[in-house]
Amino acid sequence: MKKKFFKTNGILILLIAVVLTLLAGLYSAMFGSKASFVTNAWGIVTTPVQKLVSEFTSWAGHIYSYTYEFDTLKKENQELKQQIADMQEKVRDGEASTAENERFRTLLNLQKKRRDFTFENAAIADRGSSNWSSTLTLGKGAANGVKVDNCVVNAAGDLVGIVTQVGTNWCTVITVTDPGLELGGTILRTSETAILEGSLELLKSGRLKLSYLSEQSDVVNGDLVITSGKGGVYPSGLVVGYVENVRNDVSGATRYAVLSPAADLRNLTEVFIIKSFDIVE
Amino acid sequence: MPIRNWMIKWSVYSLALLLVYFLQTLVTDRILIFGVRPDLIPVAIAAVAVLEGGVGGAGFGLGAGLFSLAVFHSAGILALLIYPLAGALVGLLAEYVLQNTFLSCALCVLIFFTVLELWRILPPLIGGAAFLPLLGIALPEFLYSLLFTLPVYALFRSVYKRVGGFWL
Numbered sequence: 462m463k464k465k466f467f468k469t470n471g472i473l474i475l476l477i478a479v480v481l482t483l484l485a486g487l488y489s490a491m492f493g494s495k496a497s498f499v500t501n502a503w504g505i506v507t508t509p510v511q512k513l514v515s516e517f518t519s520w521a522g523h524i525y526s527y528t529y530e531f532d533t534l535k536k537e538n539q540e541l542k543q544q545i546a547d548m549q550e551k552v553r554d555g556e557a558s559t560a561e562n563e564r565f566r567t568l569l570n571l572q573k574k575r576r577d578f579t580f581e582n583a584a585i586a587d588r589g590s591s592n593w594s595s596t597l598t599l600g601k602g603a604a605n606g607v608k609v610d611n612c613v614v615n616a617a618g619d620l621v622g623i624v625t626q627v628g629t630n631w632c633t634v635i636t637v638t639d640p641g642l643e644l645g646g647t648i649l650r651t652s653e654t655a656i657l658e659g660s661l662e663l664l665k666s667g668r669l670k671l672s673y674l675s676e677q678s679d680v681v682n683g684d685l686v687i688t689s690g691k692g693g694v695y696p697s698g699l700v701v702g703y704v705e706n707v708r709n710d711v712s713g714a715t716r717y718a719v720l721s722p723a724a725d726l727r728n729l730t731e732v733f734i735i736k737s738f739d740i741v742e
Numbered sequence: 743m744p745i746r747n748w749m750i751k752w753s754v755y756s757l758a759l760l761l762v763y764f765l766q767t768l769v770t771d772r773i774l775i776f777g778v779r780p781d782l783i784p785v786a787i788a789a790v791a792v793l794e795g796g797v798g799g800a801g802f803g804l805g806a807g808l809f810s811l812a813v814f815h816s817a818g819i820l821a822l823l824i825y826p827l828a829g830a831l832v833g834l835l836a837e838y839v840l841q842n843t844f845l846s847c848a849l850c851v852l853i854f855f856t857v858l859e860l861w862r863i864l865p866p867l868i869g870g871a872a873f874l875p876l877l878g879i880a881l882p883e884f885l886y887s888l889l890f891t892l893p894v895y896a897l898f899r900s901v902y903k904r905v906g907g908f909w910l
Contacts, residue, residue, distance in 0.1 A: 589814070592781075592879050592883050661878075662874075662878065665777025665778065665879065666777060711872060
């Protein structure tokens with residue numbers, strides 16, 4: 462039945478279709494910029510669907526890209542972290558080098574002033590933890606030419622202590638506050654000489670004494686005290702500390718000055734051992 | 743006691759001593775009271791001596807003395823004599839007179855430190871130093887160290903409970 466219908470009316474239907482197509486083409490050519498009612502209706506229905514499909518495709522694309530690129534990003538992230546760590550290390554090294562450079566510059570000034578000094582720099586290996594003494598252990602010893610009674614200073618040339626024991630690659634230093642310390646000191650302003658000594662009484666507060674001041678001594682607070690160099694064992698002119706106050710001895714016969722050390726003994730990390738010097742009396 | 747167990751026991755005691763050393767150098771050495779820091783090694787010796795008796799105390803004292811000599815440059819060679827002797831005496835006291843309790847340990851630490859501080863004071867005193875400044879260091883050091891008897895004893899007591907005993 463159907464076959465018969467198409468056999469008899471097929472050509473007619475084809476002609477109608479061709480005419481309709483031509484009419485549509487003609488309409489489109491004449492009013493191409495404006496959507497037809499059918500196109501418009503089709504667009505209204507399909508656009509949200511297309512949009513949804515497009516968004517889904519885009520999301521799926523992102524997921525795919527994320528999955529695909531995750532390993533690359535992870536690797537890149539690790540590389541960047543490593544780079545940051547390397548840069549931070551370089552910054553730290555730079556800061557340490559700057560600080561070291563600063564210390565050596567200061568030391569260079571001292572070296573210019575005192576050309577007779579031969580220095581040996583040394584790191585502090587250990588700090589004594591006894592309540593009865595104040596000592597440092599340095600990482601240089603006899604192998605580096607260090608000897609007992611060598612003076613130890615900081616970069617500014619302030620006296621830190623005196624070497625008392627020497628091993629092959631280490632030495633022990635008693636600091637200026639240790640009760641065992643005893644050397645000649647001079648008040649720079651008045652040129653008065655006296656004895657610098659550590660004391661158990663002042664050890665806890667990190668101070669030392671300038672003992673046996675003369676009755677006529679006009680030492681005042683803030684006076685700078687340096688090593689006298691008398692006897693030739695220790696070099697002269699090393700800054701020891703500043704006078705904080707003047708007290709009478711227990712006997713009342715003599716006076717002594719309490720000194721605050723010029724060197725910051727608690728925060729030292731590196732010191733310089735004076736291995737040789739010219740004796741000037 | 744088999745040699746293996748004996749070695750394990752004293753290795754654990756040594757590790758506990760190491761812990762005390764770190765406590766002293768990293769913590770208490772930075773917290774000064776009246777300008778002094780506590781001395782925890784003698785407290786550790788007394789605690790072990792009370793728990794392990796005379797022979798164990800002497801052995802541990804000798805080990806602690808050698809350790810002090812190695813790590814503290816300020817420790818004198820006499821630590822090798824005083825520490826084992828004190829360990830032996832405290833251990834014998836705990837073995838025959840007292841019991842191995844915290845109170846016995848506290849009493850032994852008290853005696854140990856009295857002797858130790860006298861030992862530290864006497865040489866400068868004989869050398870002409872004034873007594874009061876010496877007491878100004880010895881007394882706070884004595885009291886501050888005494889404060890750590892309980893935690894140090896608790897540490898070694900826990901070691902003793904796990905691996906200690908047998909009076910070796």
